[in-house]
Amino acid sequence: MIMIKIKSFFSHNYAKIREINEKYATPNIEMSKGVKLSLLSLRLYLIFLVVLLLYKFITLVR
Amino acid sequence: MNIFTQLYYRYRRSIKAIQLFLIISGPGIIVMIADNDAGGITTYAATGAKYGYNLIWVIILLIPVCYYVQEMTVRLGAVTKRGHAEAIFAGFGSFWGWFSLLDLMLVNWLTMVTEFIGMTAALNIFGVPPYLTVIGMCVLMGIMILNGSYWTWEKITLLFCALNLIYIPGAFMVNPSVSEIMHKGIVPNFAGGLNNELIFFLMANIGTTIAPWMLFFQQSAVVDKAMKEKDIPWGKLDTFIGSVLTGVVAIFIIIVTGTVLNGVNIDDAAQASVMLMKTNKYIGTFMAIGLFDAGFLGAICISLASSWAFGEVFGWAHSLNYKIKEAPWFYGFFFFLLISAGIVVLIPNAPLVLITLFVQVVAVTLLPAALVFLILLLNNKKSMGEYTNTLSQNIINVLIVVAIIIISSFYGISTLFPNMLK
Numbered sequence: 001m002i003m004i005k006i007k008s009f010f011s012h013n014y015a016k017i018r019e020i021n022e023k024y025a026t027p028n029i030e031m032s033k034g035v036k037l038s039l040l041s042l043r044l045y046l047i048f049l050v051v052l053l054l055y056k057f058i059t060l061v062r
Numbered sequence: 063m064n065i066f067t068q069l070y071y072r073y074r075r076s077i078k079a080i081q082l083f084l085i086i087s088g089p090g091i092i093v094m095i096a097d098n099d100a101g102g103i104t105t106y107a108a109t110g111a112k113y114g115y116n117l118i119w120v121i122i123l124l125i126p127v128c129y130y131v132q133e134m135t136v137r138l139g140a141v142t143k144r145g146h147a148e149a150i151f152a153g154f155g156s157f158w159g160w161f162s163l164l165d166l167m168l169v170n171w172l173t174m175v176t177e178f179i180g181m182t183a184a185l186n187i188f189g190v191p192p193y194l195t196v197i198g199m200c201v202l203m204g205i206m207i208l209n210g211s212y213w214t215w216e217k218i219t220l221l222f223c224a225l226n227l228i229y230i231p232g233a234f235m236v237n238p239s240v241s242e243i244m245h246k247g248i249v250p251n252f253a254g255g256l257n258n259e260l261i262f263f264l265m266a267n268i269g270t271t272i273a274p275w276m277l278f279f280q281q282s283a284v285v286d287k288a289m290k291e292k293d294i295p296w297g298k299l300d301t302f303i304g305s306v307l308t309g310v311v312a313i314f315i316i317i318v319t320g321t322v323l324n325g326v327n328i329d330d331a332a333q334a335s336v337m338l339m340k341t342n343k344y345i346g347t348f349m350a351i352g353l354f355d356a357g358f359l360g361a362i363c364i365s366l367a368s369s370w371a372f373g374e375v376f377g378w379a380h381s382l383n384y385k386i387k388e389a390p391w392f393y394g395f396f397f398f399l400l401i402s403a404g405i406v407v408l409i410p411n412a413p414l415v416l417i418t419l420f421v422q423v424v425a426v427t428l429l430p431a432a433l434v435f436l437i438l439l440l441n442n443k444k445s446m447g448e449y450t451n452t453l454s455q456n457i458i459n460v461l462i463v464v465a466i467i468i469i470s471s472f473y474g475i476s477t478l479f480p481n482m483l484k
Contacts, residue, residue: 020156020375027155029442038434039154045471049427056478 086296087303088216089283090136092363093276094128094304095223098311099173099360100180100331101421102270103353106312107334109263110319111326113254115238118247120264121312124271127462128305131433134440134459135277136297137449139284142439146281147371150435153442158435163375165428167399170275170368172421174403177364179414180357182407183332187339187350196404203362203400208393212286212382219362225355226311232348233314236321243317265473272466274428275367277436282370286381291449315352318345361400369396426474430467437463 029035098106109117135146142149147166151159181199182192206218246253252260280301289297319334322341328334331353339346366382369392373380379389386393406412437459440451451459 016376020151020159024151024156024159027153028445029153029438030444035438038438039158042431042434045430046427052475052478053423 083296083299086287086289086293087300088220089280089287090132090297090299090301091304091307092216092219092223092359093132093280093283094301094308095226095311096279096356096359096363097128097271097273097276097308098226098356099364100177100353100357101173101360101418102312103180103315103356104328104331104334105266105270106315107319107323107331107349108328109267110316110321111323111328111334112263113260114320114324115243115247115316116251116253117263117267118243118313118316119250120267121309121316122248123250124268125305125309127466128271128308129302130455130458130462131272131436131466132276132280132301132305133298134436134451135281136284136289136301137294137446138436138439139281140289140291140294140297141447141449142445143285144281145285145370145374146278146432146436148374149281149439150432151375153439154435158431159375162428162431162435163371165424165431166274166278166371167368169421169424169428170364171399171403172417172424173273173275174361174364174399175406175414175417176421177357177361178404178407179418180331181354181361183330184335184350184354184357187332187335187346193408196408199358199361200397200400200404203358203365204397206362207366207382207396208386210383210385215382216283216287219359222355222359223307226352226359227307228348228352228355229311229314229318232345232352233317233321235342235345235348236318238317238321247313247316262473262476265469265476268466268469269422269425269473272429272433272470274425274432275364277432278371279363279367282367282374286370286383294449315349318349361403365396365399365403368399369393422477423474426471429470433463433466 106121138149139145144152147159147163150162178196178199182195185195186192206215209215254260284297318338319328322338322345323334326337328337331349335346335350335353337346338349370380372378372395373389373392376391378391380392381389384392406417407414437451437456440446440459441456443450
């Protein structure tokens with residue numbers, strides 16, 4: 001009984017996440033050059049932070 | 063019209079304006095006062111103790127910074143009727159939406175742990191055991207949000223905001239030198255030279271000014287309050303008063319510790335309260351009450367910001383105007399975050415110091431994204447219409463956002479690599 005409920009919980013939420021992804025598949029904002037540049041900068045910034053975190057983790061483990 | 067009729071007309075108009083403001087105000091004042099959370103109180107107390115009144119000018123400069131950033135969330139919420147999480151999903155697609163939502167949940171949960179650390183430490187001074195604080199606060203917050211009315215929740219929360227002003231009488235009780243405050247505090251200066259330690263304190267003060275949850279909270283609160291475009295000027299005034307109040311509270315904390323504990327190194331606000339109690343038990347008590355209140359406001363607002371954000375995206379009923387039966391997921395999520403964060407504080411030998419430091423690091427992964435999205439959304443003429451950012455607003459906001467991103471990033475990175483500034 002509990003397993004069925006857990007299974008139904010996950011399958012329901014999986015379906016919900018897919019629905020959300022479909023609903024927001026196309027961005028509303030017009031992708032002008034400025035917007036594209038801002039989003040690219042954000043991606044690079046986040047990659048930089050991830051690299052820093054990984055470096056910190058590796059140095060801590062060593 | 064004779065002069066008496068004119069005066070009466072003006073009086074009636076002023077009364078109506080004040081009444082209208084009292085109805086509409088709330089989100090701006092609450093978010094700003096809650097910004098002075100447990101971590102913020104510690105930062106200000108430590109700043110005052112270390113540098114006396116010398117860094118008060120930084121807080122004064124931060125007042126318009128808070129206003130300009132948060133004012134954008136009022137316009138965005140009132141015009142689009144969407145919370146910040148939903149606006150990011152709709153505006154930038156599901157990749158950025160999921161990134162923001164999951165990062166928000168992580169940083170909010172970690173911040174809530176720090177709020178519980180502050181609350182338990184503050185009440186521990188009065189002999190209240192931590193488990194009782196956690197249980198009591200979860201029950202109290204539950205009572206506040208389960209009354210099925212946003213209005214009632216907001217007004218009770220505003221009472222707790224008023225309690226945050228306790229630092230003001232506290233500062234008067236320590237008899238600070240007004241001329242010294244004016245001389246050292248108002249004029250920008252770098253006490254002892256612009257060394258690494260001062261840079262760290264400057265970054266810490268600026269870093270606590272704008273937190274990611276504030277953007278999400280105020281925008282969702284504006285939507286939950288059903289504010290309309292015509293209410294925007296009142297929402298701006300609400301935000302302005304809030305930003306002045308948050309600055310005033312911060313300044314008075316600095317005055318208290320700058321007067322009594324000048325030259326002492328402080329690790330947290332609870333330690334400052336105990337030290338102040340040795341000098342004057344009332345001032346120490348005020349500091350501890352203020353710390354508890356700050357943690358309380360932070361915890362309830364941050365937990366709500368997360369629940370609103372998830373409710374918006376998952377399509378759950380997500381308003382404080384609903385009863386628990388009408389919005390079970392929304393309230394369930396609120397309590398899940400609240401109780402789980404509270405439990406962490408009660409775990410023996412939990413890495414609380416590490417969590418406190420980690421908050422700064424995780425926050426810098428979300429704050430720049432949330433701020434950039436905010437500016438881009440405010441420039442979307444299609445959805446914002448006449449409320450789109452003007453050129454002057456864009457110049458000011460972009461400068462502020464770039465400065466905040468650079469400073470908060472350095473603050474986060476210096477937390478990760480403490481030797482960087484030595």
